[in-house]
Amino acid sequence: MTFEEYVGSRGPALLRLARLLTGDEHRAEDLTQDVLARAYVHWRRIVRTERPDVYVRRMLVNANTSWWRRRSSRELAVDAFAERPQRGDLGGEAADRDEMWRLILGLPDRQRAVLVLRYYEDLDDATIAQILDCSPVTVRTHAMRALANLRERCGVPTTNGSRR
Known part of the structure; x- marks a missing residue:
């Protein structure tokens, strides 16, 4: 090729x-x-x-x-923080999608990479492990931590009823 x-x-x-x-x-x-x-x-x-x-x-x-x-x-010195622009009403689905992306982008690099490769690229754990130079067990660990992190940020209780 x-x-x-x-x-x-x-x-x-x-x-x-x-x-x-x-x-x-x-x-x-x-x-x-x-x-x-x-x-x-x-x-x-x-x-x-x-x-x-x-x-x-x-x-x-x-x-x-x-x-x-x-x-x-790198550090960036600023006098004051800029005001965050207010979002208009995007509608339910678009707002939910934007919020989910904000949450995903807030994950640590490896966790975000595992979620993207698994759920958007539809790759298996072995292939993701090759890409990230780790073991399939590490891939599953990152995936579980990422999902737990997202659930916590969204306020979804864990299966046993307690929060981490």
Whole structure:
């Protein structure tokens, strides 16, 4: 498979994954472009791997994590906090979707990546483990913690009636 064929067939899926990881259209486009530029340089080696798509997805997840680490290590001094703009009435479904994305984007990087890869990319635990360079057990642990975190933020009680 040539690099051009790969990008033609998998490019939209990579961009969708980047959008789900970043929560920002423009950042996702930049992230995808950067990763594909790096993949192009190493394409001969990547295409020889058993599953090139897993390799490139892993590059995407790692690049996003690196960006967040670089960004979070800088301080920005401000005089005062800006007022948060008031949202208009978006309607029930759109408002719920926006709220869910806000909650998902608030998760730690690994938890967010596991949820996106599992529920939006429909990947199994073994494939997610390859992408994130961890074990399938770790993937399940991140998934359980992410879901528990989301339930807690939404005020949903746990099955035994107690809250964590």
